Structure formats: structure tokens, C-alpha cells
Amino acid sequence: MTHDYLITAAAPFLPLALDEMGAVARSTELQGMIGDEIALIRTDRDLGAMHGAMQRQPPVFVRHIVPVQAHVDFSGEGEADLAALRDAAVALADSGMLRADDVFSVQARVVTAVEEQRPFSPYAIAQAIAPTLTERCGATVDVRNPELVLSVLATAQQAWLGVSPVAFNRSDWAGGERRFRREAGQLSRAEFKLLEAMELFALTVPKGALALDLGAAPGGWTRLLLAAGALVTAVDPAPLDPSLMAHRQLTPIEDYALPWIEHAHAEGLLYDIIVSDIRMDARDAARLMVAMAPLMHLDSWALVTLKLPTPDALGMDVAAMLNQALDSLRARYRTVQARQLFHNRHEVTVRVAL
Numbered sequence: 001m002t003h004d005y006l007i008t009a010a011a012p013f014l015p016l017a018l019d020e021m022g023a024v025a026r027s028t029e030l031q032g033m034i035g036d037e038i039a040l041i042r043t044d045r046d047l048g049a050m051h052g053a054m055q056r057q058p059p060v061f062v063r064h065i066v067p068v069q070a071h072v073d074f075s076g077e078g079e080a081d082l083a084a085l086r087d088a089a090v091a092l093a094d095s096g097m098l099r100a101d102d103v104f105s106v107q108a109r110v111v112t113a114v115e116e117q118r119p120f121s122p123y124a125i126a127q128a129i130a131p132t133l134t135e136r137c138g139a140t141v142d143v144r145n146p147e148l149v150l151s152v153l154a155t156a157q158q159a160w161l162g163v164s165p166v167a168f169n170r171s172d173w174a175g176g177e178r179r180f181r182r183e184a185g186q187l188s189r190a191e192f193k194l195l196e197a198m199e200l201f202a203l204t205v206p207k208g209a210l211a212l213d214l215g216a217a218p219g220g221w222t223r224l225l226l227a228a229g230a231l232v233t234a235v236d237p238a239p240l241d242p243s244l245m246a247h248r249q250l251t252p253i254e255d256y257a258l259p260w261i262e263h264a265h266a267e268g269l270l271y272d273i274i275v276s277d278i279r280m281d282a283r284d285a286a287r288l289m290v291a292m293a294p295l296m297h298l299d300s301w302a303l304v305t306l307k308l309p310t311p312d313a314l315g316m317d318v319a320a321m322l323n324q325a326l327d328s329l330r331a332r333y334r335t336v337q338a339r340q341l342f343h344n345r346h347e348v349t350v351r352v353a354l
């Protein structure tokens with residue numbers, strides 16, 4: 001018996017995500033591509049086996065995964081196609097995928113080529129399906145906090161549907177697309193990376209925490225840490241945004257990271273939080289993070305972004321480069337979790353703890 005899954009990864013890293021799934025599921029067959037970020041794969045592993053394997057061997061580049069349990073070909077007639085989607089969803093519920101005490105949401109994505117018209121909006125799909133499922137089997141809709149997700153991926157010609165626990169999907173958001181609202185005073189797009197990483201890894205900033213931000217300029221991460229009530233030492237040879245400079249909980253250090261790390265060692269400083277978004281080779285960034293271990297205590301958390309070339313960069317084995325960086329972190333830290341976040345570009349974000 002075979003099982004199909006849709007996996008989503010940032011386009012340049014989708015080949016690496018497919019390799020990861022091949023390793024997780026022992027073997028996978030690529031069935032097709034939907035746009036440049038989504039692949040349909042087939043394996044002999046069911047949802048439970050796949051979930052267990054992904055927990056033992058968490059992929060870095062797979063941003064989102066959902067099972068495919070039903071398929072609908074569209075006729076091109078809007079209402080009839082929505083009814084076909086609804087029927088397919090009802091059949092899944094009737095087969096026991098959704099029960100009266102389940103709390104679920106419908107997450108729909110619509111992917112079309114530039115020249116194609118979108119057949120429906122994701123909202124129209126969710127509206128066509130969710131109330132009928134509640135009526136049919138009594139399950140409760142909770143868009144913010146579902147236990148189960150009915151995922152629908154539609155193109156102009158067809159759609160795939162599947163039900164899975166939200167924890168299986170690797171993200172609470174359709175396609176792993178975690179979007180944040182722009183805030184007044186936001187200093188950089190990098191702020192979204194920190195917000196996404198903290199949410200994904202369940203990290204918090206206690207009031208009064210001592211934080212070290214390396215590669216801090218122009219100051220987006222520093223701004224967020226200060227706003228959360230941390231005392232922040234922000235290190236960067238480039239200047240921070242002037243709007244931060246009057247902040248009483250900020251110590252700006254206009255220098256490279258290494259001299260400050262050496263100074264902190266000599267002074268016996270300990271930080272509750274260390275974040276490093278330095279633009280440098282991934283292996284050097286990992287080495288720097290290893291050098292910071294003595295500045296952490298057992299409850300500290302740290303995040304480091306590892307910048308990667310795109311996998312098509314000539315002569316670069318990106319997976320090997322990343323593995324070298326992660327191996328050096330694993331040799332020093334007990335916890336090392338790496339993910340390519342929605343807001344990461346050519347980089348991955350790694351959480352480490354002693």
C-alpha cells in the first residue's frame with residue numbers, strides 16, 4: 001500500500017527537502033511538482049510511521065507536509081467544482097477521518113500559473129467545506145487552535161485533500177506560510193525571522209533577561225528583545241538605527257563579534273539569550289556559536305542563522321556545508337534544532353541550548 005504526501009519547501013531548497021524525505025521514508029517517488037515550492041511524493045509509509053520517522057530525524061528544509069487522501073479533478077464550472085471538493089471532504093469525514101469530538105480547521109491553498117485564473121480563493125474553499133463537515137459529523141471548527149487540519153491544495157485543474165494532526169504538518173499555517181503584520185517602528189524584515197523562530201521553538205524572553213545580539217545592525221532583533229523587556233548588548237561593526245540609541249536597556253558595541261566574545265569570557269559574563277544573525281559562512285557562524293557556549297547557563301537559549309549558498313551555486317555541496325556546521329554545534333550543545341523558516345532566505349535558523 002502506498003501513501004501520498006505534499007511537501008512544501010522554499011523553491012531553491014526543494015531538492016534538499018526531497019532528499020530529506022527520501023531519508024525519512026527510506027524511499028520516496030516524486031509524483032509531480034505543483035508550482036516551484038510544492039512536491040507530490042509517494043512512499044510506503046503511512047501517516048503514523050512518517051510522523052515517528054520525522055520526529056527521530058527532523059528535516060530542516062521541509063517547511064510543511066500534509067497527507068493526500070483524496071483527489072478531485074475540476075470541470076471548470078465553479079459551483080460544481082466546489083461541490084465536488086465538499087463531497088470529497090465529506091467522504092473523508094465519513095471514512096472516520098473526522099469525528100464528533102474533533103476540533104478542526106480547513107486550510108486551503110490555491111496555486112496557479114501566472115497566466116491562469118484562480119478557480120477559487122482559499123477562503124471560498126474553506127467556507128464551502130467547513131460548515132458542511134460540522135453539520136455532518138459534529139466536529140468543531142477552530143481556525144486558531146485546531147487539533148486536526150483538513151488541507152486542500154487546489155490548482156486550476158485539480159485538488160488534493162487530506163486530514164492530519166496539526167503537529168504532523170510541521171507548521172500551524174497553510175504551507176508553513178507564517179505571516180506577521182508589519183509594525184510601526186519595525187527596523188528590518190529580519191524581525192519576522194526572530195518572531196517566527198521564537199514561535200516555532202516555543203522560546204520566550206523573560207523580563208529583565210540578559211541578551212546578547214551579534215550582527216545586530218540595523219537593530220530589528222534588538223528592538224524586539226528590548227520591547228520584550230530584555231537588557232540587550234548589541235554587537236555589530238555597523239551602526240544601529242538611531243531610534244534605538246536612547247534606550248536605557250541597550251548597550252551598543254560597534255565592533256566585530258569575536259573581540260566582544262573574548263571580553264565576555266574574560267569578565268565571566270553569562271547571558272540568558274544569545275542571538276546571532278551575522279552575515280558569514282555557515283561553518284564560521286557555527287564555530288562562533290560554539291565559542292559562546294561558556295557564556296550560557298543551562299536555561300539559556302540561543303538562535304543562530306546559518307547563511308547558505310543556493311544549492312545550484314557552482315561547486316558547492318550545500319547539504320555537506322550545513323551538516324558540517326550542525327555537527328560542530330552538536331559536538332558542543334545538547335539541543336540543536338534547525339529549520340528553514342518561511343522568513344529565512346538563503347539560510348536556516350538553528351536553536352541551541354546546553
Ligand SMILES: C[S@@+](CC[C@H](N)C(=O)[O-])C[C@H]1O[C@@H](n2cnc3c(N)ncnc32)[C@H](O)[C@@H]1O
Pocket residue numbers: 187188190191214215216217218219220221222235236237238255256257258277278279280
Ligand atoms: C542580516 S544583518 C542582521 C540584521 C539584524 N538581525 C536585524 O534584525 O536588523 C547581518 C549583520 O551582520 C553584521 N556582521 C558581519 N560580520 C560581523 C561580525 N564578524 N561580527 C559582528 N557583526 C557582523 C553586518 O554588519 C550586518 O549588520
